[in-house]
Amino acid sequence: METILSIQNLWKIYPNGTVANQDVSVDIKEGTIHAIVGENGAGKTTLMKVVFGITQAKSGNISLRGKLFAPSQPSEAIDAGIGMVHQHLMLAPELTVAENIVLGVEPKRGGVFFDFDRAVQTAQEISEKYQLAVPVDKPISELPIGTRQRVEILKALYRNAELLILDEPTAVLTPQETEILFQTLDQLKEQGKTIVFISHKLKEVKRIADTVTIMRAAKVIDTKPAAELSIEGIAELMVGHKIDLSRVATPEHIGPAKLSVRNLNMTRDDGVQAVRNVSFEVAGGEILGVAGVEGNGQTELVRALVGLLPVDSGEILVGSTDIAQLSPKDIRQLGVSHIPEDRMEDGVAPLMSIQENIIVDRYEKAEFSTWFRIFWKNVLAHTVGLIRDYRIHAGSPKHEISSLSGGNIQKCVVARELSADPDVVVASQPTRGVDIGSWEHLHTLIVEARNRGRAVFLVSADLDEILKLSTRIIVMFEGEIVARFEDASTVTAQDLGPYMLGIKRQEESSAKVSA
Amino acid sequence: MSTLLESIFSVEFFFAVLRVSTPLIFPALGVAITAMSGNINIGLEGIMLIAAFTGVIVSIYTESLMLALLAGVASGVFFGAALGYFHLKLKADIILAAVALNFLASGLTIFLLIVITGGRNTSALRSLTFPSFNIPVLQSIPVLGPILSGHNIMTYVAFLSVFVYYVVLFKTPLGLRIRAVGQNPDAARSVGINVDRVKLYALMISGVFGALGGLYLSMGYVSWFSRDMVAGRGFIAVAAATMGGNLSFGTLLGSMLFGLVNTATIYISSLDIPSDLVQSIPYLATVIVLAIYSARNFAPRKRRAVSTHHGENEHHEKKP
Numbered sequence: 001m002e003t004i005l006s007i008q009n010l011w012k013i014y015p016n017g018t019v020a021n022q023d024v025s026v027d028i029k030e031g032t033i034h035a036i037v038g039e040n041g042a043g044k045t046t047l048m049k050v051v052f053g054i055t056q057a058k059s060g061n062i063s064l065r066g067k068l069f070a071p072s073q074p075s076e077a078i079d080a081g082i083g084m085v086h087q088h089l090m091l092a093p094e095l096t097v098a099e100n101i102v103l104g105v106e107p108k109r110g111g112v113f114f115d116f117d118r119a120v121q122t123a124q125e126i127s128e129k130y131q132l133a134v135p136v137d138k139p140i141s142e143l144p145i146g147t148r149q150r151v152e153i154l155k156a157l158y159r160n161a162e163l164l165i166l167d168e169p170t171a172v173l174t175p176q177e178t179e180i181l182f183q184t185l186d187q188l189k190e191q192g193k194t195i196v197f198i199s200h201k202l203k204e205v206k207r208i209a210d211t212v213t214i215m216r217a218a219k220v221i222d223t224k225p226a227a228e229l230s231i232e233g234i235a236e237l238m239v240g241h242k243i244d245l246s247r248v249a250t251p252e253h254i255g256p257a258k259l260s261v262r263n264l265n266m267t268r269d270d271g272v273q274a275v276r277n278v279s280f281e282v283a284g285g286e287i288l289g290v291a292g293v294e295g296n297g298q299t300e301l302v303r304a305l306v307g308l309l310p311v312d313s314g315e316i317l318v319g320s321t322d323i324a325q326l327s328p329k330d331i332r333q334l335g336v337s338h339i340p341e342d343r344m345e346d347g348v349a350p351l352m353s354i355q356e357n358i359i360v361d362r363y364e365k366a367e368f369s370t371w372f373r374i375f376w377k378n379v380l381a382h383t384v385g386l387i388r389d390y391r392i393h394a395g396s397p398k399h400e401i402s403s404l405s406g407g408n409i410q411k412c413v414v415a416r417e418l419s420a421d422p423d424v425v426v427a428s429q430p431t432r433g434v435d436i437g438s439w440e441h442l443h444t445l446i447v448e449a450r451n452r453g454r455a456v457f458l459v460s461a462d463l464d465e466i467l468k469l470s471t472r473i474i475v476m477f478e479g480e481i482v483a484r485f486e487d488a489s490t491v492t493a494q495d496l497g498p499y500m501l502g503i504k505r506q507e508e509s510s511a512k513v514s515a
Numbered sequence: 516m517s518t519l520l521e522s523i524f525s526v527e528f529f530f531a532v533l534r535v536s537t538p539l540i541f542p543a544l545g546v547a548i549t550a551m552s553g554n555i556n557i558g559l560e561g562i563m564l565i566a567a568f569t570g571v572i573v574s575i576y577t578e579s580l581m582l583a584l585l586a587g588v589a590s591g592v593f594f595g596a597a598l599g600y601f602h603l604k605l606k607a608d609i610i611l612a613a614v615a616l617n618f619l620a621s622g623l624t625i626f627l628l629i630v631i632t633g634g635r636n637t638s639a640l641r642s643l644t645f646p647s648f649n650i651p652v653l654q655s656i657p658v659l660g661p662i663l664s665g666h667n668i669m670t671y672v673a674f675l676s677v678f679v680y681y682v683v684l685f686k687t688p689l690g691l692r693i694r695a696v697g698q699n700p701d702a703a704r705s706v707g708i709n710v711d712r713v714k715l716y717a718l719m720i721s722g723v724f725g726a727l728g729g730l731y732l733s734m735g736y737v738s739w740f741s742r743d744m745v746a747g748r749g750f751i752a753v754a755a756a757t758m759g760g761n762l763s764f765g766t767l768l769g770s771m772l773f774g775l776v777n778t779a780t781i782y783i784s785s786l787d788i789p790s791d792l793v794q795s796i797p798y799l800a801t802v803i804v805l806a807i808y809s810a811r812n813f814a815p816r817k818r819r820a821v822s823t824h825h826g827e828n829e830h831h832e833k834k835p
Contacts, residue, residue, distance in 0.1 A: 073707070074706075075707030084705070090699065090705035091699060091702050100695075103695050103703065103706050105706075108688065112687065114686055116686075
């Protein structure tokens, strides 16, 4: 097979001195699916950004079909037949599928006017040609995420992409949607397209890829045929040491319920009922996992539990106190801590220092302040302690928190929330976007909290995480609990999928007030 | 009171509403098109003022209405482009840049006015005006005729502009790009669209609309230029466009609602009420309308909305 894209001795150094790619060489063969795996910050996305012209290399060569290629902007890469499906989908939400597909190369009528009918027709043709069904005249905002992603792929194909780069495409998909995506990719491969698949989900890499390149710390560790690698083998090469992907042991002792939610109903701003008659309990010493496609009420539910959104009706009991009317601060004082899904939005003040972010929930303690001054020495000592205990890689506690990597920012949030010694831990997407090393470490911290008798309420779109950590699992769909699994140790991702998509529901689920 | 009601439900009143709405419709369209491209443009005040001034001066010196129109529009486009230069190229905050340009427009026009007139009474500068226009068949229809016919030609241009706005935004590739850039600049960028250029075009088009509004003020509504004669219309336009969701018909309705209130104010001032109080009615109405508008949008939940997926990639996490 011919080499379509060849990267030779590529170096990329960011202006702040970070070496993102160090002497990277990769050959990508035409008509294959080539996975690039590595932890966050390993340099895989940067490498693809260089190929796509979003950023430029310091030195090294890229050749496309044997010709030297150095795009200075994405449009050059697009013209050369490269398409990229970004992690954050690049679609205008209120425009239709057809408009999004033709954007930038619009068909015209009379030389001046945008020909909407022809755009729809073209979109329909391209959708049929590649057998990727999309509703061409619907606005993007009405489509599920899996379909939106298909629009992105069509966008690239409409621009005659021969080489498709997909950056973490499955991060937001259910197992079933992921499988559909993979069938699409297989099909595109048969039609002669080349696919570069960036991921850190090893099972998926194993399922889809022909060749795997493993990156660690800006370098290529190895490139091998997928058939010669095991999941454990890839993980080990990625992290540099053995990784435990197995489920955690079930807790030895489960105490009384610490968090009880009864018949909770919530309405979103747009009038849609976000949470419908939801009831559950979380006991001390267990982790209750919530599986579900994002946007099915989990976000609203979590925000209600920590006092950030009001509820329509129902009870939220922490111990025996109803917190529905309490402020977030009062709720914290009752022993509830919150690891929010959007750490930059709700978890930290990005422009403030690490130590300021750490004491934001506890600065009023006598140890840290009186009414007119803050004891910075104590704050510093406290922060240094947490940085050590939680293994946060940080230069100084006085540095701006956003100068850290995503995984380390998340460790700061988790350090603050767990060191507050809560009774109830509400964790939403606690490992989103962090690398597998931090992933494992954050899991250890959550399990330790559980073992100390805390009640952990875990919401995650990462099914591996739900299955690894949960003692019990509930599944949410369109604001309702559609399934309950009292013993998570026997559940598989395939069991959860149909409930997450709303294809199946347990009959008794919504009526039953959990014991 | 009954005489007031009688005069309000008169043909003259509704004729006046259209007249008073004209210098709101133009800038509101300017605000709307920039909003569609993802920018807030509070610079219409300055754009209108500059164009109003340029039009008057050029019409006096050239005695050509056409040259006055062209020069006025050019000045508006230049101002829109200048705002674009400060915001897009020099990366200044667009609100601050617009505030600065508004002050510049105010100061510059006063300065030039004094230079040109030598400090004489401004009414010495008699501008040419755009002609009024009777619509042949329409004018003979009772009630409707006297309301719709006989307006300044710029009033008809204003209504035509609403249609033009619709066509540009929804029926041209540029309009599609403007909307795409406004909704998700990254999406536009990813397909090779020059986002800054599209935003600049939107600002320049808003300069055209704003200029037409300013020209009407000094060369139709009245026939002279006086200092700060725009009197907040560029800001009321922001309210009008926002209320109309920046869509063509909505923006028209929003502008006419404010036009209606302003006209009513003129009628009420004939009553025995302190005039300062009456003068405040349009501004009070703006506050009330915006309060009702935002209450309707945000009332059900006081706490902030759950964030959606787009618009969230503003805060990137930096690499170590």
